[in-house]
Each structure stands twice: as structure tokens, then as C-alpha cells.
Amino acid sequence: MHKSFTAEATAPVQVWLYTASQFGALENDPFPNARAIAGAQGFTGGAGQTVLVPGPDGRTAHVLYGLGAGRDQLAAAALSAKLPAGDYEIASAGGYSFASLAAGWADGAYRFDGYKTEKAAPPRLLVPASENAARLSQEADAVAALRDLVNTPAADMGPEQIHARMTALGERHGARVAAVVGEALIEENYPMVHAVGRAAAKAPRFLMLEWGTPGAPKVSLCGKGITFDTGGLNIKTGDGMRIMKKDMGGAAHAIALAQLVMEARLPVHLRLFVSAAENAIAGDAFRPGDILQSRKGLTVEIDNTDAEGRLVLADALARASEDQPDLLIDFATLTGAARVALGPDLAPLYTDDEQLAADILAASEETGDPVWRMPLWDPYLAYLQSPVADLVNSGGAGMAGSITAAVFLKQFVSAKSWAHFDIWAWRKAKYGRPDGAAACGLRAVFAMLEKRYPAV
Numbered sequence: 482m483h484k485s486f487t488a489e490a491t492a493p494v495q496v497w498l499y500t501a502s503q504f505g506a507l508e509n510d511p512f513p514n515a516r517a518i519a520g521a522q523g524f525t526g527g528a529g530q531t532v533l534v535p536g537p538d539g540r541t542a543h544v545l546y547g548l549g550a551g552r553d554q555l556a557a558a559a560l561s562a563k564l565p566a567g568d569y570e571i572a573s574a575g576g577y578s579f580a581s582l583a584a585g586w587a588d589g590a591y592r593f594d595g596y597k598t599e600k601a602a603p604p605r606l607l608v609p610a611s612e613n614a615a616r617l618s619q620e621a622d623a624v625a626a627l628r629d630l631v632n633t634p635a636a637d638m639g640p641e642q643i644h645a646r647m648t649a650l651g652e653r654h655g656a657r658v659a660a661v662v663g664e665a666l667i668e669e670n671y672p673m674v675h676a677v678g679r680a681a682a683k684a685p686r687f688l689m690l691e692w693g694t695p696g697a698p699k700v701s702l703c704g705k706g707i708t709f710d711t712g713g714l715n716i717k718t719g720d721g722m723r724i725m726k727k728d729m730g731g732a733a734h735a736i737a738l739a740q741l742v743m744e745a746r747l748p749v750h751l752r753l754f755v756s757a758a759e760n761a762i763a764g765d766a767f768r769p770g771d772i773l774q775s776r777k778g779l780t781v782e783i784d785n786t787d788a789e790g791r792l793v794l795a796d797a798l799a800r801a802s803e804d805q806p807d808l809l810i811d812f813a814t815l816t817g818a819a820r821v822a823l824g825p826d827l828a829p830l831y832t833d834d835e836q837l838a839a840d841i842l843a844a845s846e847e848t849g850d851p852v853w854r855m856p857l858w859d860p861y862l863a864y865l866q867s868p869v870a871d872l873v874n875s876g877g878a879g880m881a882g883s884i885t886a887a888v889f890l891k892q893f894v895s896a897k898s899w900a901h902f903d904i905w906a907w908r909k910a911k912y913g914r915p916d917g918a919a920a921c922g923l924r925a926v927f928a929m930l931e932k933r934y935p936a937v
Contacts, residue, residue, distance in 0.1 A: 483621040485590035490568035498575035500551040501526035554849020558589030566602035587621035627737040631918030635709035639683040640757035654743040656692035673792040678758025680766035685758035701806040704735030705813035706757035713786030730906025731813035756793035782870035809896035818882025828922030844928035
């Protein structure tokens with residue numbers, strides 16, 4: 482079971498969650514003197530308000546927690562982030578499903594402490610026997626693994642470490658893992674992965690995992706795995722480069738989703754493709770003005786070396802499309818423009834498949850994992866025209882940056898159904914949650930896959 486959950490607890494602390502309207506309408510004390518204690522501390526059910534109520538022995542016996550308007554399905558994250566170690570039980574759920582509360586609880590209890598001498602002891606949530614503890618734990622474990630991958634410094638999370646993680650995952654689930662490394666990328670026709678990663682001391686590589694039964698519906702996942710992004714010769718500023726260890730967040734999401742699919746044993750033929758490289762600066766770094774060949778056969782003129790993620794992802798999407806998958810999904814920390822448009826928490830979704838969009842958005846609503854559909858506006862392909870090549874990798878003079886990046890990727894896709902997520906994979910502190918890696922759209926996509934391909 483996930484380390485922030487427990488199936489057994491002796492005298493757990495009771496947790497009472499209320500929206501502001503629920504608490505305002507509450508007539509009876511949920512426990513002795515609750516209204517008086519809440520009033521003395523100004524508790525009204527506002528978002529993040531917390532009251533710890535001691536029992537006769539002086540230890541905390543009850544927790545009152547405010548959900549505000551009740552719109553944040555991961556609101557419990559701000560509570561578990563601040564609670565001391567111990568066991569806790571939901572006494573009043575404030576109208577939330579237990580699955581949403583558990584997801585939020587695990588989110589807030591997470592700590593990246595692998596480099597700290599003192600390790601964190603998370604508060605543990607009692608999972609009732611009526612809930613699917615295995616399913617909740619699998620999801621929490623996958624999210625934690627994703628966050629560990631993204632939070633790990635680039636010195637310890639290069640292309641070879643991503644390769645090792647995928648190999649270990651494949652061994653656990655009986656999947657086949659293969660890799661194309663270094664100069665072999667040229668021989669095996671992954672030219673843009675090679676071009677982006679060739680200047681780094683750590684060899685770039687194209688990673689593949691395959692699992693499931695041939696003949697089952699084909700589901701393919703792709704992830705951008707830029708393990709550190711200097712911006713290349715179009716070098717980023719210091720502030721812009723500070724958290725670029727997270728530029729492999731798309732790969733982390735695709736790996737975590739593959740983990741969930743295999744653990745749930747969904748009846749699909751799964752393929753996972755990750756382009757892993759570091760966008761470094763050296764004498765053989767690719768340059769603005771260079772024209773690159775792609776696996777698809779299209780040529781790409783380089784306008785900006787800091788628009789490298791779409792290059793490595795384009796080769797991955799082209800390779801994935803060769804298998805003619807029934808469904809192709811990619812994740813990438815692709816553009817700052819997506820953050821300008823939707824901020825850090827909303828995961829931008831691009832797809833031309835109306836049914837797929839509806840299914841993902843319905844799963845987003847059900848899980849409380851926010852996703853927002855963005856337009857794949859084909860006329861913006863005009864921004865990506867080059868006078869000397871088939872495409873340019875960056876265009877639009879700063880306008881519609883996330884849309885033009887998605888339209889660029891679309892040129893390399895020939896799958897029946899495709900969805901692209903332009904995620905941040907990061908968050909700033911919010912309601913007590915720690916800065917650092919975050920899952921964006923993962924739970925929504927997995928919930929969609931579970932409904933499309935129910936385990937038997």
C-alpha cells in the first residue's frame with residue numbers, strides 16, 4: 482500500500498471536511514463543542530482553513546478543514562501537507578468522493594527527500610474496506626514515481642537513467658524494452674533526436690517499451706525526455722534555465738501512464754516511446770539556420786534551438802504512427818506559451834478527435850484532474866513555413882506559441898486518433914503544497930483508458 486495510506490489504524494484522528502456553505506448551514510456539532518471551537522478560531526469552511534482539536538489526553542482528536550467553494554478536487558493536499566505524522570480517518574467528506582480525497586492526500590503528503598539526511602514521515606489516511614485500496618495505491622505510487630523522476634537533478638537523471646527506469650519497469654511487468662543509442666540514431670533513422678542530443682556528454686537515445694497481447698487494441702504513448710534544456714545556442718537566461726531538469730516531464734508522464742496501464746492489466750497492446758536527450762552547448766551543437774532531416778522525411782529549418790522538444794517528439798510520433806495505433810497520446814513540457822494561456826494547473830489538450838476529447842474531458846471532470854481543450858488551428862501552419870525547408874521549428878512572432886507547436890507536431894502524426902498534452906509538470910507552492918514536480922492530466926487520461934478498455 483502507498484506509504485501515505487493505511488488499511489488499519491488504532492484510534493485515528495477524525496477529519497471533518499466542509500465547504501463554506503455546508504459549514505454555514507450546519508446545525509449540529511459534528512463532535513462536542515465543535516461550533517464553539519471553530520468560532521473561537523475563526524473557522525468558516527474557507528479554503529485551507531484548519532482547526533486542530535485536542536482530545537482529553539491532549540493529543541489531536543479531530544481536525545476541521547475548509548474546502549471553500551468545493552471546486553478543487555485535490556483540496557486535501559493542502560491538509561496532508563501540513564499535518565504531523567499519524568493516522569487519520571475521513572469522518573465527513575464534504576461531498577467529495579473518497580478517491581478524490583485520497584489522490585489529494587497522497588499529493589500533499591509527498592516529499593522529495595532522497596537528498597535529505599532526515600526523511601519525511603507522511604501522515605497516513607485510513608482507507609475503508611469499501612474502497613479499492615490497490616487501485617488508489619497504484620495511482621498514488623505512479624504519481625510519486627513521476628514526481629521523483631522530474632525532481633531528480635539532471636546530473637542524476639540523464640538519458641541513461643531514464644533508460645534504466647524503463648528497463649526496470651519492463652522487467653517488473655514482463656515488457657520488452659529496446660534502445661537506440663548515440664550514433665546508432667542516425668543509422669536507425671532518428672535524426673532529430675540525434676541532432677538535439679549530440680552536443681551532450683551523455684549520449685541521446687530513443688527508448689521503446691512494448692507490452693500486452695498482439696491483436697488487442699493498439700495504444701501508443703510518447704514522451705519528450707529532454708533531461709536538461711540549456712536552450713542550446715539560443716541559450717536561456719539563468720532564471721529560465723533554473724528548473725530545466727523538469728524538461729523530461731513529458732517522458733515521466735508517459736512512463737507513469739504505462740506503469741498504470743500495465744498494473745491494471747488493461748487489455749491493450751501497449752507501446753511506449755521516449756526520446757531522451759540533453760540539449761547542451763558544445764562545438765557540435767545544432768545551430769539556428771541548420772536544416773534537419775526527420776524520420777517522417779520532412780525537412781525542418783531551425784529558427785530557435787530552444788524549440789528542441791518538438792524535434793525529438795516529432796521523430797517519436799512518426800515512429801509510433803508507423804504501427805498504426807488505434808490511439809496515440811503524447812505528453813511534453815513543450816511551451817511557455819501554454820503556461821501563459823492556462824497557468825500551471827490546467828493541462829492543455831489538443832486533438833482533432835471529438836469523441837476522444839469528450840472522453841478525456843469527462844474523465845477530467847470525474848477525477849478532478851483539470852484538463853482544458855485547446856484548438857488545433859490548421860491555418861497557423863502558415864507560421865511554420867520555411868523558404869528553404871518543409872517546415873521551420875518555431876514561428877508566429879510570439880503569437881499562439883502552444884497552438885503552433887501542436888500544429889507542428891501534427892505534421893508528423895498519421896495515427897487514427899491522437900491527443901497531445903502541453904504540460905508544465907511543475908507547480909509553485911499552493912495551499913501548503915510544496916514547490917516542485919506535479920502530475921498534469923495523468924489521472925484523467927488513465928481514467929479515460931480504464932473506461933475505454935476495461936480490465937477483465
